Amino acid sequence: MTQPIATRKADADRLWSTLRSMAALSEDGPGVSRLAYTRLERRAHDLFGQWMTEAGCSVRVDPAGNTIATRPGRADGPAVGTGSHLDSVYNGGRFDGIAGTMAAVEVARLLREAEVETELPLRFVAFAGEEGARFGQACCGSKLAAGLSSRRELDERCDRDGISLAEAMESVGLDPDLAASTPWCPADWSAFVELHVEQGSVLDSAKIDVGVVDLISGSTRLELVVTGRASHSGGTPMRGRADALAAAAEAVLVAERLALDPRHRGTRATVGRLTVEPGSITTIPGAVTFSLDVRDIDADRQRRAATEIVGRMRAVCLRRGTRLAVRLLADTSAVVLPDWVRDEVTDSANELGIPYRVLTSGASHDAQMINRVTPTAMIFVPSRGGLSHVPEEWTDPAKLAVGTDLLVASMLRLDARAAAATRQATTRQATTPRAATPRAAGTRASQASHAGGSESRGDQA
Known part of the structure; x- marks a missing residue:
């Protein structure tokens, strides 16, 4: 035609x-x-x-x-x-x-x-x-x-x-x-x-x-909150801390490593927003809120990747004495x-x-x-x-x-x-x-x- x-x-x-x-x-x-x-x-x-x-x-x-x-x-x-x-x-x-x-x-x-x-x-x-x-x-x-x-x-x-x-x-x-x-x-x-x-x-x-x-x-978008324990940066020994930002930083790298894994070829994982509380130079971070955007052309792989990333992040937070809360923002195939x-x-x-x-x-x-x-x-x-x-x-x-x-x-x-x-x-x-x-x-x-x-x-x- x-x-x-x-x-x-x-x-x-x-x-x-x-x-x-x-x-x-x-x-x-x-x-x-x-x-x-x-x-x-x-x-x-x-x-x-x-x-x-x-x-x-x-x-x-x-x-x-x-x-x-x-x-x-x-x-x-x-x-x-x-x-x-x-x-x-x-x-x-x-x-x-x-x-x-x-x-x-x-x-x-x-x-x-x-x-x-x-x-x-x-x-x-x-x-x-x-x-x-x-x-x-x-x-x-x-x-x-x-x-x-x-x-x-x-x-x-x-x-x-x-x-x-x-x-x-x-x-x-x-x-x-x-x-x-x-x-x-x-x-x-x-x-x-x-x-x-x-x-x-x-x-x-x-x-x-x-x-x-x-x-x-497609895209799976999550909001994650790591809760630790805020305390004085000088008065708290390194081994006695529950640093929410340190846990969140490791969690961000967990997402990157999984997306780079050959098993997840085509998966893209991004943390584009991160908020630290209380946000003081002299206070150990007590809470960190950050985003996670997982994308893929395969809907099943997309959601498996998001689930696996969250699971690994929970393990990181548990090891560091912090807690992880997760909220689904959006999920599109x-x-x-x-x-x-x-x-x-x-x-x-x-x-x-x-x-x-x-x-x-x-x-x-x-x-x-x-x-x-x-x-x-x-x-x-x-x-x-x-x-x-x-x-x-x-x-x-x-x-x-x-x-x-x-x-x-x-x-x-x-x-x-x-x-x-x-x-x-x-x-x-x-x-x-x-x-x-x-x-x-x-x-x-x-x-x-x-x-x-x-x-x-x-x-x-």
């Missing part, structure tokens, strides 16, 4: 200008700091909505805080979507998430300028709260859209200041009850393609402009993305003459959650040096433009496919003796557009 590409090429200079304008919405300090469910994040969503309105789209905000811009097609039906997120980690980079949302803006602009009509609507999404930096849970907005978060979870997830996710949502005018009870309807979507920076070095090292993702890693959507992306790359590489994603993404709503694909563009989540993060705007060209071509192919499936479903409905309800017909049309890849849709590997 082919679809004429009757659009202009993406404008690298315009992409860079748009991206810089978005990145300027940041807290003071190095890099970009725009945390989930803050007023600053909502300002970014407002700016995204303004640009999409100017590009001819209607804009709304769903109960989870995701901003959705819709470009109408010749007919109503399940839409092809694209987008990414606008929040950042503390002192992050200008491209993580922003690149994908700015690519969505550029797609809408290109289609408007070229006066391209699609068969069915297209949707462009800026997801809320993708980063787990604030609440320990990644993909908050897309999880709510996929119906994967409960109201209780919104109360239990808290930031470092004790503010719950639900409270943060309310502070920016969102209703957590409505958010937890109003997921997206699968019949409204036919497919979704997210563009994102790679956050790794595969494409940069290979000098390839585009990657197409086949699998997204790896997701295999549907072959048929990826094939539409790679066929578009071949049509455009864009070399690509199929690769896995070690990072979590909104597409991972939205795959529970509709079949998804991901396009990666290179990250220089593989750096991400740091101010030095960089993607060449010219390579972002190449990824955007592939994105618009893929969306047009997917739109043509969904339109054909919708027509087939309508024909079947017309020839069926008993007329189906409009809702049932819409559902069958959406399901028909998923044909060929449903066996891997939303499955958690």
